[in-house]
Amino acid sequence: MSFPSLLIQLLNGLADASSLFMVSAGLSLIFGVTRIVNFAHGSLYMLGLYGAYSLIELLGRTPLGFWSAVILAAFAVGIVGALIEIVVLRRIYRAPELFQLLATFAVVLVIKDVALYAWGSEDLVGPRAPGLSMAVEILGKRIPAYDLLLIVIGPVVLGLLWLLLARTRWGALVRAATQDREMVGALGVDQAKLFTSVFFVGAVLAGLGGALQIPREPANLDLDLTVIADAFVVTVVGGLGSLPGALLAAVLIGVAKALCIGLGTVHVLGVDIVFSKLVLVVEFVIMGVVLVLRPYGLLGKPPAASRAAGAAPLPLAAPRWQTALVWIVVLLAVPLVSDDYVAALLIDIACFGLFAVSLHFIMGPAGMISFGHAAYFGLGAYAGAVLLKRAGLPMEAAFLLAPFCAALFALVYGWFCVRLSGVYLAMLTLAFAQITWSIIFQWDALTSGSNGMIGIWPAAWLADKTRYYYFAMVFCGLGVALLWRVLFSPFGYVLRAGRDSPLRAEAIGINVRGFQWAAFVLAGTMAGLAGAVFAFSKGSISPSAASISQSTDGLVMVLLGGVETLTGPVVGAGVFTWLRDALARETDYWRAVLGLVILLIVVLFPQGLVGGLKMLLGRFRERRA
Amino acid sequence: MSGGKAGAPVLLVEGLHKSFGGVQAVEDVSFALSAGELLALIGPNGAGKSTCFNMLNGQLAPDNGVVRLDGRDIVGLSPRQIWRLGVGRTFQITATFASLSVRENVQMALYSHAGRLRSLFQRFGTAMRREADALLEQIGMLDQAERPCGVLAYGDLKRVELAMALANEPRLLLMDEPTAGMAPRERVALMELTASLARARRIAVLFTEHDMDVVFGQADRIIVLDRGRLIAAGLPEEVRNNPEVRAVYLGGTH
Numbered sequence: 001m002s003f004p005s006l007l008i009q010l011l012n013g014l015a016d017a018s019s020l021f022m023v024s025a026g027l028s029l030i031f032g033v034t035r036i037v038n039f040a041h042g043s044l045y046m047l048g049l050y051g052a053y054s055l056i057e058l059l060g061r062t063p064l065g066f067w068s069a070v071i072l073a074a075f076a077v078g079i080v081g082a083l084i085e086i087v088v089l090r091r092i093y094r095a096p097e098l099f100q101l102l103a104t105f106a107v108v109l110v111i112k113d114v115a116l117y118a119w120g121s122e123d124l125v126g127p128r129a130p131g132l133s134m135a136v137e138i139l140g141k142r143i144p145a146y147d148l149l150l151i152v153i154g155p156v157v158l159g160l161l162w163l164l165l166a167r168t169r170w171g172a173l174v175r176a177a178t179q180d181r182e183m184v185g186a187l188g189v190d191q192a193k194l195f196t197s198v199f200f201v202g203a204v205l206a207g208l209g210g211a212l213q214i215p216r217e218p219a220n221l222d223l224d225l226t227v228i229a230d231a232f233v234v235t236v237v238g239g240l241g242s243l244p245g246a247l248l249a250a251v252l253i254g255v256a257k258a259l260c261i262g263l264g265t266v267h268v269l270g271v272d273i274v275f276s277k278l279v280l281v282v283e284f285v286i287m288g289v290v291l292v293l294r295p296y297g298l299l300g301k302p303p304a305a306s307r308a309a310g311a312a313p314l315p316l317a318a319p320r321w322q323t324a325l326v327w328i329v330v331l332l333a334v335p336l337v338s339d340d341y342v343a344a345l346l347i348d349i350a351c352f353g354l355f356a357v358s359l360h361f362i363m364g365p366a367g368m369i370s371f372g373h374a375a376y377f378g379l380g381a382y383a384g385a386v387l388l389k390r391a392g393l394p395m396e397a398a399f400l401l402a403p404f405c406a407a408l409f410a411l412v413y414g415w416f417c418v419r420l421s422g423v424y425l426a427m428l429t430l431a432f433a434q435i436t437w438s439i440i441f442q443w444d445a446l447t448s449g450s451n452g453m454i455g456i457w458p459a460a461w462l463a464d465k466t467r468y469y470y471f472a473m474v475f476c477g478l479g480v481a482l483l484w485r486v487l488f489s490p491f492g493y494v495l496r497a498g499r500d501s502p503l504r505a506e507a508i509g510i511n512v513r514g515f516q517w518a519a520f521v522l523a524g525t526m527a528g529l530a531g532a533v534f535a536f537s538k539g540s541i542s543p544s545a546a547s548i549s550q551s552t553d554g555l556v557m558v559l560l561g562g563v564e565t566l567t568g569p570v571v572g573a574g575v576f577t578w579l580r581d582a583l584a585r586e587t588d589y590w591r592a593v594l595g596l597v598i599l600l601i602v603v604l605f606p607q608g609l610v611g612g613l614k615m616l617l618g619r620f621r622e623r624r625a
Numbered sequence: 626m627s628g629g630k631a632g633a634p635v636l637l638v639e640g641l642h643k644s645f646g647g648v649q650a651v652e653d654v655s656f657a658l659s660a661g662e663l664l665a666l667i668g669p670n671g672a673g674k675s676t677c678f679n680m681l682n683g684q685l686a687p688d689n690g691v692v693r694l695d696g697r698d699i700v701g702l703s704p705r706q707i708w709r710l711g712v713g714r715t716f717q718i719t720a721t722f723a724s725l726s727v728r729e730n731v732q733m734a735l736y737s738h739a740g741r742l743r744s745l746f747q748r749f750g751t752a753m754r755r756e757a758d759a760l761l762e763q764i765g766m767l768d769q770a771e772r773p774c775g776v777l778a779y780g781d782l783k784r785v786e787l788a789m790a791l792a793n794e795p796r797l798l799l800m801d802e803p804t805a806g807m808a809p810r811e812r813v814a815l816m817e818l819t820a821s822l823a824r825a826r827r828i829a830v831l832f833t834e835h836d837m838d839v840v841f842g843q844a845d846r847i848i849v850l851d852r853g854r855l856i857a858a859g860l861p862e863e864v865r866n867n868p869e870v871r872a873v874y875l876g877g878t879h
Binding site: 485486488489490491492493494496497499500501503504505506507508509510511515 | 709750793
């Protein structure tokens with residue numbers, strides 16, 4: 001590759017980095033002050049892009065129209081951000097942090113459907129920037145003038161942000177709150193106002209990042225999750241809370257991606273390395289390396305400990321065998337009294353139930369939040385499919401080996417993940433899930449890539465729907481029973497101990513990391529089992545089984561049911577799967593309805609469904625007593 | 626019994642050094658501690674007590690020096706390896722398992738000592754119950770055995786910590802400000818309890834403390850740190866009358 005074309009790719013990467021920096025800076029700012037991981041930040045970016053598109057149509061394709069549209073779109077998105085804080089998040093600041101996360105998932109669903117309603121499902125290609133549509137010639141290569149402008153805008157925005165933070169009273173409050181939230185509250189600062197304004201500014205940055213991309217990138221409905229994944233990576237690589245870190249990381253990642261595209265296929269020592277295929281993975285590889293070498297990012301500092309210890313996690317209550325027996329009888333009887341539809345829905349619920357229980361296993365008792373648990377679900381599903389179709393194994397063997405393939409990946413990914421904790425751990429799990437997803441998505445020869453694999457049917461003796469129903473119930477039931485049993489064993493108690501106080505655990509001779517690693521692998525194995533049952537029940541599998549949205553679905557199930565309860569994840573999986581199915585039949589906008597239902601539950605039952613019901617039941621008993 | 630010829634010391638510290646950046650936090654500290662003896666480590670704020678402590682329990686690596694437990698060099702070992710060699714700890718800010726009951730907290734330490742934590746299917750809490758209750762009885766927490774640690778009063782948590790620290794039949798107890806945050810009457814009671822247990826079980830105890838009533842009332846010997854250096858060591862009476870110690874605590878030039 002020649003030097004000039006390398007330079008062009010470099011400039012291209014820098015232009016990408018500008019928007020990436022703005023979204024990440026907003027995310028980082030909001031996290032710093034409110035400790036909320038705003039999953040809806042990618043959605044705000046998407047709104048910025050759509051908003052700019054419509055406003056340009058409205059205001060005309062003149063330089064004035066274009067730039068007013070970009071600015072107006074950014075501020076409109078800022079208002080949306082402030083509204084999200086006022087209407088939803090403000091009500092749940094006292095709820096566990098995970099619940100705020102659930103609320104932002106719900107906001108993602110609502111915004112996606114609002115965008116679908118307002119702009120339709122077709123990609124919208126915006127106009128070139130009026131007055132800047134020419135190309136500049138550099139070393140004989142042409143590069144759009146607009147890209148060069150974007151390269152300048154990134155650092156300018158950083159400069160303005162820096163002025164805002166360093167020179168204004170508001171900035172001083174933001175910096176103070178980032179360092180010590182409780183202290184700022186104790187000093188009599190109006191927290192509600194501060195949080196709303198931080199959401200506004202963070203959202204403006206996301207909206208501006210999106211709006212500025214309108215000449216370069218079509219507006220589409222998948223942007224919300226892809227952008228949030230990118231923004232997570234940038235924030236974590238740069239260091240949560242560090243704005244210069246975000247710029248540095250955005251540049252690093254933007255350039256690395258652009259270079260991968262530019263390099264194409266390179267012959268090294270007789271081997272073809274297809275760099276262009278690495279585009280989807282490269283940022284996550286960078287993130288993995290950075291987190292292992294510098295656990296708090298390039299320019300980040302260890303997070304300040306929060307003094308607000310919050311309520312101690314409740315002790316889990318062991319399930320009663322009588323209740324279990326009732327459920328077993330009911331599930332056995334279902335095929336006798338109902339049609340195939342109910343059985344098929346119950347198979348789905350069983351798969352997602354086991355998936356959610358395995359996620360809860362590491363999230364609740366072990367205290368390791370995973371944003372990428374779908375990796376193991378997808379790996380289990382694909383391992384079953386590949387072993388059946390490519391390796392030609394009998395279905396039974398493919399099915400039984402599949403969870404162990406997921407376990408193998410969990411073993412490798414987990415080794416890295418347990419070295420981190422909190423948000424950093426969650427982000428790293430997301431990174432590994434994205435790497436897995438892109439491998440599945442791109443490896444045509446093995447996985448049929450984006451088309452997915454078909455013809456993954458169970459063996460003849462299981463072909464009958466009712467038989468497969470029992471088969472699914474037995475394996476998912478055994479998986480759930482195993483995980484629950486382990487939770488009450490010494491091993492399970494060690495996980496809780498390590499979550500409650502790693503310091504004390506180490507001081508009584510417990511290798512916390514070792515146990516967490518083992519828990520990670522066990523949870524991955526069970527998610528793999530759920531994936532395998534799922535794949536053979538559908539007869540086909542697509543990369544979406546390992547996607548971010550599958551991961552977030554799992555999180556929603558766990559949080560909806562209640563992370564501090566044992567049966568919560570199963571109930572959450574049931575309610576979520578059933579609702580999704582029922583709503584999808586009725587309306588195209590089922591996501592929005594689902595999101596609104598989740599928001600309603602979040603505001604009404606901050607302990608999750610099962611936790612909330614238990615509390616209501618407790619109050620009822622108290623009143624009667 | 627203080628200062629008696631109790632054979633080889635349980636803990637022997639020689640020439641301990643630690644600096645952070647250019648600041649010498651601990652400089653050439655040496656002392657010894659025998660079985661059944663209570664040694665108080667005191668000094669004004671910033672004297673290097675915590676740094677010194679953290680080098681003994683494996684949290685910090687010293688720049689230089691030797692720490693011997695029963696003759697074995699433990700420098701460079703992790704906290705959990707040091708625990709396995711028979712060192713129990715309590716923390717300045719209590720660290721217990723909030724979602725576990727008092728009994729389960731102690732059982733956790735007992736299971737760990739017995740190497741029974743890896744079991745996946747046996748139900749936790751069925752074994753080691755009697756041992757746990759015996760320890761809880763000794764520290765006077767048996768009546769609260771079923772309560773989760775998350776709801777306990779601070780003084781009670783300190784006692785649970787002591788029970789956990791005793792679970793591995795330690796040779797040495799390291800207690801970082803064992804009575805910080807407790808009511809004055811509770812403080813003396815806790816240290817009297819510690820002293821009687823230590824003497825009965827021949828456990829060596831090293832503790833830091835700000836409460837001078839506790840220090841002079843309970844310690845067999847006292848060592849005093851100031852600006853990272855050991856300025857005095859001896860019986861409570863000797864330390865009380867040491868002019869340098871008086872200068873450090875009461876102000877004035879020295």
